[in-house]
Amino acid sequence: MKFLINGEIKIINFQEATPNLALLIAALGLNPKVIIVELNGIILNQQRWKNQQLYDEDTLEIVTVVGGG
Numbered sequence: 001m002k003f004l005i006n007g008e009i010k011i012i013n014f015q016e017a018t019p020n021l022a023l024l025i026a027a028l029g030l031n032p033k034v035i036i037v038e039l040n041g042i043i044l045n046q047q048r049w050k051n052q053q054l055y056d057e058d059t060l061e062i063v064t065v066v067g068g069g
Contacts, residue, residue: 004059022049028062036063 001019002011005028012019012027021039025032037044038061044052 001054001056003054003057006061019054020050021052021054024054024060025049025062030062030064034065036065037061038063 001014002009003024004010012024014023014027016023021037021044022032025035025037032046032049037046037049039052039054040059
């Protein structure tokens with residue numbers, strides 16, 4: 001599947017017929033505890049990731065949360 005992630009086109013191949021957002025995060029090797037995901041302009045709560053089906057050419061913005069002082 002082809003996605004636009006943070007302004008870059010990425011092609012990700014999934015074994016599942018209907019991939020979800022949680023699978024994409026895992027495929028990208030990201031730590032779900034420290035990111036925020038916007039899918040097609042909507043920020044999604046992490047609890048929805050497993051149920052959020054992805055479609056070819058979805059647009060995602062993935063931001064890493066950085067703490068400190």
